[in-house]
Amino acid sequence: xxxxxxxxxxxxxxxxxxxxxxxxxxEEEAISLYRxxxxxxxxxxxxEHKAIAADKNNLALALRRVDQIEEAEHLLLEAxxxxxxxxxxxxxxxxxxxxxxxxxxxxxxxxxxEACLDKSAALDxxxxxxxxTHWFNRGALYRKMKRFDEARxxxxxxxxxxxxxxxxxxxxxxxxxxxxxxxxxxxxxxxxCEELLRRAMQIMDDHAEVTxxx
Numbered sequence: 464x465x466x467x468x469x470x471x472x473x474x475x476x477x478x479x480x481x482x483x484x485x486x487x488x489x490e491e492e493a494i495s496l497y498r499x500x501x502x503x504x505x506x507x508x509x510x511e512h513k514a515i516a517a518d519k520n521n522l523a524l525a526l527r528r529v530d531q532i533e534e535a536e537h538l539l540l541e542a543x544x545x546x547x548x549x550x551x552x553x554x555x556x557x558x559x560x561x562x563x564x565x566x567x568x569x570x571x572x573x574x575x576x577e578a579c580l581d582k583s584a585a586l587d588x589x590x591x592x593x594x595x596t597h598w599f600n601r602g603a604l605y606r607k608m609k610r611f612d613e614a615r616x617x618x619x620x621x622x623x624x625x626x627x628x629x630x631x632x633x634x635x636x637x638x639x640x641x642x643x644x645x646x647x648x649x650x651x652x653x654x655x656c657e658e659l660l661r662r663a664m665q666i667m668d669d670h671a672e673v674t675x676x677x
Contacts, residue, residue, distance in 0.1 A: 497522040516545040557586035595624035618643045634670040
């Protein structure tokens with residue numbers, strides 16, 4: 464196992480660098496680095512390892528951002544199947560189902576997206592009482608489906624959870640505010656939309672490290 468450590472550390476560094484590239488908008492570089500990490504982990508562990516499931520999930524997210532949906536879908540399904548077979552942590556498996564739900568949303572497969580979110584929520588319930596990411600993503604789904612009242616309830620719940628856990632002025636609430644603002648825009652509530660965006664902008668001015676969910 465001592466010989467495994469240098470390669471493992473390099474794989475982690477590759478994935479971290481890929482994440483930074485993705486955050487900066489260098490998507491092709493991120494994809495290339497995630498592929499390197501996946502191939503290195505295959506060399507270290509073979510195909511039946513939890514690290515492989517994580518690598519496939521990371522690569523799928525990067526591919527989804529550049530609309531390479533078919534390969535992203537294939538990788539996510541493989542990551543979920545492998546994770547279920549190997550017994551990865553419920554929160555990690557929940558994230559995989561959530562990512563698949565957002566891909567289904569991109570594809571316009573709303574019923575399948577909702578089913579994926581249900582599976583994600585069931586896994587989250589094993590370890591946390593409530594998860595803001597789940598409600599945010601469900602809000603995004605219902606907004607696409609024009610089920611605006613349900614979407615607002617979901618976005619409101621995500622915002623309340625993040626405010627309770629992090630504070631009203633924490634960067635974590637910015638994306639919740641943006642989700643609600645977009646919803647109010649779709650509903651024609653322009654004053655509410657503007658108010659929410661102004662609050663989000665103020666938080667972003669105070670916290671340069673704001674990032675967004677995939």
